Amino acid sequence: MTSRQYDLVRSKGDRGLARAGRLALRGLAAVWSLVPSLFSIVFCAIGLLLGAVIGAMAAILPTELLSIPAVVISLVVALIPLTLPEMRHVPLRAARLLFFAFVTVELTLPIYLAVTAPGLPFISIIRIFYVGMALTFIFCVAGSTEVRQRIKAAMAAEKPICYALFALFIAFALCVPTSLTPVDSTKSLVGLTMNWWLPFFAAIFVLDNEERQEAFFRIFIYCAMFAVALSCVEYLKQERLFLRLVPASVLERDPIFSDALAKQVFRDGRYRASAHLNVPLSFSEYCSLIFPIALYFTVYGRSFRDRLLGGCGILTTIVGVLTSNSRGGVVGLIAASGIFLVVYSFNAIFRKKGSLVGPVLVVLVPMALSVVPAMMAAFPRVHKMVLGGVEAQNSTDDRYLEWQMAWPRIESRPITGYGLGNSGQIVGYVKSGGGFTVDSYPLTLITETGVLGLAAFYALIAIVLWRCTMAYLRDPNPHSAKAYALVAAFVAFTIQRLALSQTENFTNIFMLLGLFVALQQQLRAAAPAKLAIEPERSLEPTDPSRPVGTVL
Numbered sequence: 001m002t003s004r005q006y007d008l009v010r011s012k013g014d015r016g017l018a019r020a021g022r023l024a025l026r027g028l029a030a031v032w033s034l035v036p037s038l039f040s041i042v043f044c045a046i047g048l049l050l051g052a053v054i055g056a057m058a059a060i061l062p063t064e065l066l067s068i069p070a071v072v073i074s075l076v077v078a079l080i081p082l083t084l085p086e087m088r089h090v091p092l093r094a095a096r097l098l099f100f101a102f103v104t105v106e107l108t109l110p111i112y113l114a115v116t117a118p119g120l121p122f123i124s125i126i127r128i129f130y131v132g133m134a135l136t137f138i139f140c141v142a143g144s145t146e147v148r149q150r151i152k153a154a155m156a157a158e159k160p161i162c163y164a165l166f167a168l169f170i171a172f173a174l175c176v177p178t179s180l181t182p183v184d185s186t187k188s189l190v191g192l193t194m195n196w197w198l199p200f201f202a203a204i205f206v207l208d209n210e211e212r213q214e215a216f217f218r219i220f221i222y223c224a225m226f227a228v229a230l231s232c233v234e235y236l237k238q239e240r241l242f243l244r245l246v247p248a249s250v251l252e253r254d255p256i257f258s259d260a261l262a263k264q265v266f267r268d269g270r271y272r273a274s275a276h277l278n279v280p281l282s283f284s285e286y287c288s289l290i291f292p293i294a295l296y297f298t299v300y301g302r303s304f305r306d307r308l309l310g311g312c313g314i315l316t317t318i319v320g321v322l323t324s325n326s327r328g329g330v331v332g333l334i335a336a337s338g339i340f341l342v343v344y345s346f347n348a349i350f351r352k353k354g355s356l357v358g359p360v361l362v363v364l365v366p367m368a369l370s371v372v373p374a375m376m377a378a379f380p381r382v383h384k385m386v387l388g389g390v391e392a393q394n395s396t397d398d399r400y401l402e403w404q405m406a407w408p409r410i411e412s413r414p415i416t417g418y419g420l421g422n423s424g425q426i427v428g429y430v431k432s433g434g435g436f437t438v439d440s441y442p443l444t445l446i447t448e449t450g451v452l453g454l455a456a457f458y459a460l461i462a463i464v465l466w467r468c469t470m471a472y473l474r475d476p477n478p479h480s481a482k483a484y485a486l487v488a489a490f491v492a493f494t495i496q497r498l499a500l501s502q503t504e505n506f507t508n509i510f511m512l513l514g515l516f517v518a519l520q521q522q523l524r525a526a527a528p529a530k531l532a533i534e535p536e537r538s539l540e541p542t543d544p545s546r547p548v549g550t551v552l
Contacts, residue, residue: 087143107223179419203514284329
């Protein structure tokens with residue numbers, strides 16, 4: 001390849017032909033500098049082609065399809081920071097602070113609580129913090145090679161989960177070309193990418209040490225305390241409190257959504273609280289996710305303050321599930337507790353060989369797990385709380401009916417489904433208040449993304465459960481106990497998904513996945529360091545009468 005750099009410094013004997021040659025090379029260098037490089041030519045060609053395509057789309061497409069070029073322009077704008085040169089300073093501290101601020105508002109405020117003013121659009125408070133977190137994170141990634149290398153190293157430490165996440169994204173993307181509404185499905189895919197995958201990478205970036213991981217877990221419990229306190233007041237007053245803070249003009253823009261929020265939900269004569277979430281089932285899922293984190297602090301807290309926080313978190317999340325009056329939440333708590341005890345028993349057996357702790361737990365854990373079935377058989381109220389009464393049975397029958405209605409449509413397009421956001425229309429089940437509804441996430445997945453999306457999602461869940469369990473059982477590092485809490489949390493999440501289609505807690509789920517990826521990187525980095533500082537074994541014989549090297 002011809003270089004554009006030439007040695008034009010006058011040398012000794014630069015006379016006659018030598019000087020003429022030097023001047024000729026200088027002229028050629030000047031001419032060559034005017035010729036654009038191959039990269040510049042390709043970059044300009046792609047830019048011109050993209051501009052022509054977007055302009056043609058804006059001129060040809062009808063008004064309702066103008067969101068397609070808008071999405072393309074948004075993606076191009078989002079990628080602009082990645083072209084930035086290496087920066088001397090990136091906003092690391094601001095990115096970390098805004099990440100924790102975003103986690104706090106995500107766990108405590110509803111999406112419909114917004115800032116509005118005359119002439120301004122509806123701006124959610126959560127979105128405001130999200131934009132701040134996302135922009136600072138993107139600038140850190142774009143402007144620092146070190147940040148990119150750290151994220152890459154963390155993902156390399158946990159390849160199975162990262163591959164499964166990418167496979168899930170590909171399965172979602174494959175359903176867009178065959179969607180009944182490609183524009184709406186494209187919007188949904190972009191929304192999922194922004195709300196799920198970007199917080200996942202941000203969590204990997206921020207939660208890279210023990211201190212921030214512990215702070216992340218503590219924020220979950222503190223926010224749960226606030227949300228459950230709010231749900232208790234809501235349960236007593238039987239009204240959604242956050243609606244008082246929403247201006248009437250905002251509710252008038254979407255009367256269907258506002259009516260759904262204002263509707264009082266009862267089951268078996270008891271009010272069902274939702275706190276800051278849209279439906280009671282999402283709130284019970286929220287509590288059952290945080291319950292294992294509280295158990296973690298109770299068992300593995302490094303101080304009395306942490307153990308006290310864990311105990312308060314356990315009571316708080318149980319109260320939250322009771323105020324939501326959700327069967328799924330109760331089953332999720334029971335399953336999370338059972339998995340927590342079982343995994344802890346296996347860990348005691350493997351780590352404390354020769355100790356009686358493991359065998360005792362093996363005997364006691366099945367006895368503890370049998371308490372719930374015994375109480376269900378002895379007390380009808382407990383049976384009703386776990387399995388529900390007549391209204392709960394009607395809800396179960398409705399879900400079976402949804403599957404029956406959807407199955408013929410699923411068989412007609414089983415591979416890639418009908419596109420993101422179309423499950424309600426495809427299933428065709430109309431709820432009592434009007435509007436389509438789907439009440440099972442597996443049904444939503446197989447209808448919208450086909451078998452590919454369903455298989456990718458449950459493969460991800462299986463890989464997460466396996467990797468978290470193995471990280472806890474195999475790694476003697478005490479920090480691995482966080483993976484132990486994540487196992488129980490994801491079990492509760494998986495159970496709740498059977499009867500819940502809303503994805504309000506998925507941002508939290510993906511941030512927890514990012515935490516585990518960062519945790520794996522931390523554990524792998526700590527293992528060689530531990531081996532490096534491990535003292536060498538003494539060569540002194542145990543028996544003073546035997547010299548070194550004597551065969552025993």
